[in-house]
Amino acid sequence: MTAIPFTPAIRAPRLAVPAVTTGLALLLAAMACLSLSIGASGLLPWELFTRELNPAERAILLDIRLPRLILGMLVGAALAVSGALMQGLFRNPLADPGLVGVGAGAGLGAVIAIVLGGVMPAAVQAVTGMYMVSLFAFFGGWATTLILYRVASLRGHTSIATMLLAGIVLGALAGAATGVLIYLADDNQLRDLTFWGLGSLAGANWVKVWAAAPVLIAGLAAAPFLARGLNAMALGEAVARHLGVPVEAVKRGAILAVAAMTGASVAVSGGIGFVGIVVPHILRLAIGPDHRTLLPAAALFGATLLIGADTFSRVVVAPAELPIGIIMALIGAPVFLWILLARRATMEI
Amino acid sequence: MLLAADLGASLGGRDVLHGVDFEARPGHITAIVGPNGSGKTTLLRRLTRDLPGPGSISLDGVRLADLTPRQLALRRAVLPQATAVGFPFTLREIVRMGHEAGHAAHLPGIVEAAVEEVGLSPKIDGFFQDMSGGEQARGHLARVRAQVWQARRAEYPCWLFVDEPVASLDIGHQLQVMAVLRRFADAGGGVVAVMHDLNLTAMHADRMVLMAEGRIAAAGRPAEVMTGPLLSGAYRCQLCVNTAPPGGIWLLPQAARLG
Numbered sequence: 001m002t003a004i005p006f007t008p009a010i011r012a013p014r015l016a017v018p019a020v021t022t023g024l025a026l027l028l029a030a031m032a033c034l035s036l037s038i039g040a041s042g043l044l045p046w047e048l049f050t051r052e053l054n055p056a057e058r059a060i061l062l063d064i065r066l067p068r069l070i071l072g073m074l075v076g077a078a079l080a081v082s083g084a085l086m087q088g089l090f091r092n093p094l095a096d097p098g099l100v101g102v103g104a105g106a107g108l109g110a111v112i113a114i115v116l117g118g119v120m121p122a123a124v125q126a127v128t129g130m131y132m133v134s135l136f137a138f139f140g141g142w143a144t145t146l147i148l149y150r151v152a153s154l155r156g157h158t159s160i161a162t163m164l165l166a167g168i169v170l171g172a173l174a175g176a177a178t179g180v181l182i183y184l185a186d187d188n189q190l191r192d193l194t195f196w197g198l199g200s201l202a203g204a205n206w207v208k209v210w211a212a213a214p215v216l217i218a219g220l221a222a223a224p225f226l227a228r229g230l231n232a233m234a235l236g237e238a239v240a241r242h243l244g245v246p247v248e249a250v251k252r253g254a255i256l257a258v259a260a261m262t263g264a265s266v267a268v269s270g271g272i273g274f275v276g277i278v279v280p281h282i283l284r285l286a287i288g289p290d291h292r293t294l295l296p297a298a299a300l301f302g303a304t305l306l307i308g309a310d311t312f313s314r315v316v317v318a319p320a321e322l323p324i325g326i327i328m329a330l331i332g333a334p335v336f337l338w339i340l341l342a343r344r345a346t347m348e349i
Numbered sequence: 350m351l352l353a354a355d356l357g358a359s360l361g362g363r364d365v366l367h368g369v370d371f372e373a374r375p376g377h378i379t380a381i382v383g384p385n386g387s388g389k390t391t392l393l394r395r396l397t398r399d400l401p402g403p404g405s406i407s408l409d410g411v412r413l414a415d416l417t418p419r420q421l422a423l424r425r426a427v428l429p430q431a432t433a434v435g436f437p438f439t440l441r442e443i444v445r446m447g448h449e450a451g452h453a454a455h456l457p458g459i460v461e462a463a464v465e466e467v468g469l470s471p472k473i474d475g476f477f478q479d480m481s482g483g484e485q486a487r488g489h490l491a492r493v494r495a496q497v498w499q500a501r502r503a504e505y506p507c508w509l510f511v512d513e514p515v516a517s518l519d520i521g522h523q524l525q526v527m528a529v530l531r532r533f534a535d536a537g538g539g540v541v542a543v544m545h546d547l548n549l550t551a552m553h554a555d556r557m558v559l560m561a562e563g564r565i566a567a568a569g570r571p572a573e574v575m576t577g578p579l580l581s582g583a584y585r586c587q588l589c590v591n592t593a594p595p596g597g598i599w600l601l602p603q604a605a606r607l608g
Contacts, residue, residue, distance in 0.1 A: 091435030232446055234435035238399050243450035243496070244422025289436035 080302025083276020274332020
């Protein structure tokens with residue numbers, strides 16, 4: 001019997017799950033109101049009901065702020081849930097799609113679609129239509145996750161070091177390929193790519209919402225069905241099988257859901273990192289690691305965090321905007337370091 | 350009744366199990382013993398289908414291959430040698446995972462009773478990763494017990510497959526764990542256990558299967574298998590079996606190695 005080393009991680013007493021979930025839902029609602037209310041025009045959302053708005057004012061509320069809010073909530077929820085799923089899959093709180101190259105893989109797919117979309121066969125363009133960037137991003141993320149899992153897992157156990165190193169390598173490879181494509185891109189495409197790459201919700205509109213929402217909602221809806229399996233997988237794949245979990249199906253489902261959500265998020269908002277690390281980590285401390293409660297709470301918290309960061313990004317250097325990816329990195333990197341320091345004494349690499 | 354015929358297995362291209370026939374009855378503790386590398390754990394992993402290979406296995410008349418993971422989890426629980434827990438779950442959450450795997454609906458009290466049975470009640474809401482190695486081993490035993498809490502269901506007996514369940518435990522807890530297995534068998538369940546300690550095995554097992562070099566060297570009641578020549582041959586060292594006091598069997602290792 002190999003004893004598991006003592007983990008002197010932070011052990012706060014847990015909070016009641018219903019209270020935390022309700023609190024997060026209320027916080028999300030409050031943050032959504034705030035996000036709709038803040039902007040250059042000084043318009044408030046309830047003016048829609050209290051007075052007759054002119055067409056420009058209606059457009060500001062309904063075609064600029066509202067799609068941005070919806071996209072922000074969906075992307076935030078998807079990024080947080082993707083992180084939690086990936087951490088469950090790899091049995092490691094440091095796994096995050098953005099960190100281990102899945103975001104870069106999805107980014108490569110998106111860049112392929114942006115740069116080479118015009119020269120692809122008409123049939124591909126016709127079938128994929130406005131979903132092309134999302135679809136390519138999905139396949140990029142899916143292929144990267146699959147390769148990563150194959151490389152890092154051996155007989156049901158995952159090596160942290162192998163996972164992180166393989167993620168760096170895959171990310172570098174995808175980055176190099178992306179670099180080649182950027183080199184080939186024309187000026188218009190370059191402008192698109194630069195803004196997209198920094199990670200921002202600034203380009204949100206209803207077309208993007210309709211392109212991304214079905215994929216993100218499908219991924220979020222699939223996640224709860226993986227919860228029991230991921231709980232059991234925390235004890236390793238063999239034990240999960242003994243506990244009656246169809247392990248291969250859970251793994252495939254988690255990889256598909258992560259790839260779909262990361263792909264669609266990356267396609268519409270570029271590289272927004274760390275949501276998937278910060279949110280599940282704080283929630284595991286607050287309500288424990290049970291995925292049945294962790295995943296819904298992560299969706300609420302992720303949505304709140306992202307629209308909060310987005311609102312901040314619009315205010316802090318107004319009238320310009322700070323890309324949200326920068327804000328998330330400023331919040332997320334220290335949290336990642338915090339996890340690393342707490343686990344340093346016992347982590348086996 | 351667990352029936353297996355002609356089981357084989359190879360690890361890293363090397364055959365480590367050669368045409369093994371194995372049977373175990375509900376109500377019995379069947380212990381698999383043998384020296385390191387003799388194929389004990391490999392045999393157990395073949396019986397639980399963790400390892401692929403040739404041969405057929407049936408549990409109470411049903412071929413294992415015909416059962417889904419979920420159906421299999423209702424009939425049998427498996428305790429491997431080492432299980433690392435990936436996230437800060439509490440003992441209660443870990444044991445509840447076992448209980449929920451083996452029962453269609455949550456039955457109140459079983460998680461607490463299973464934890465009580467291994468003597469860890471004071472730690473039930475503590476973090477599993479914070480417990481000592483021995484406590485974790487007993488915690489996992491509580492988990493598999495909670496999975497097959499009723500040793501018999503209406504249509505079939507339940508089974509426990511355990512790999513060296515006492516390996517990291519002191520003698521008091523060794524006896525406690527053997528008592529847990531004994532109660533399960535007495536209630537009509539089947540226990541298949543890989544064991545290292547021959548004296549403990551002789552004391553508690555109903556049937557012993559002695560493995561040597563991937564084959565079954567002997568099988569029978571402890572008194573039939575615990576003989577000097579059989580054990581000395583399998584373990585390749587001079588072993589002497591004592592039978593005093595009357596009815597007892599215990600082993601005294603001798604210093605001299607076989608040439």
